[in-house]
Amino acid sequence: AQSVAQPEDQVNVAEGNPLTVKCTYSVSGNPYLFWYVQYPNRGLQFLLKYITGDNLVKGSYGFEAEFNKSQTSFHLKKPSALVSDSALYFCAVRPQSGGYNKLIFGAGTRLAVHP
Template sequence: AQSVAQPEDQVNVAEGNPLTVKCTYSVSGNPYLFWYVQYPNRGLQFLLKYITGDNLVKGSYGFEAEFNKSQTSFHLKKPSALVSDSALYFCAVRRDHTGGFKTIFGAGTRLFVKA
């Protein structure tokens, strides 16, 4: 069965420092991996995705994520955090065509960036 784990409920980082939000997944077949962000009182917004190819994926707002097949991880990163990055981040996985359209979301990680 597909699953996604976000091991940290909360991540705290100082503005200007690099940030990492962790995600590991379990899926049979080829994974399609996504990161979404939810700002307060708003719906989820797509940040980036990994389908195939280069393991380092770049997305919106300066975020990037690294796909590591051997560690089954897809960590979200940003070189220099901003206070405005404070939000709830969700990792998601979708299996290849045999899994249909179902996407499995992690529990979410709340990022706090302090000025």
């Protein structure tokens, strides 16, 4: 079965330190990969995507993500965390085959950045 795993329910980071939010996927073929962020009581906002090309993708608010095909991973990273980065982060995968209903989300990882 196709799936997306975010192995950490919560990630705690001190402000100014680098952060990583992990995502692995199990999808046939070459999927399209996305990260979304959700602030309290809000909908999801797009952060970045990987379609093809350079394995390191840069997105909004200083975030980047590294695609690793051999490890089927798409980890979200930021060199220096801000308290305002505290939010819920979702990894999503869209297989290249199939319709839009095949967008598969992970369970989400709560990022807490402490001053």
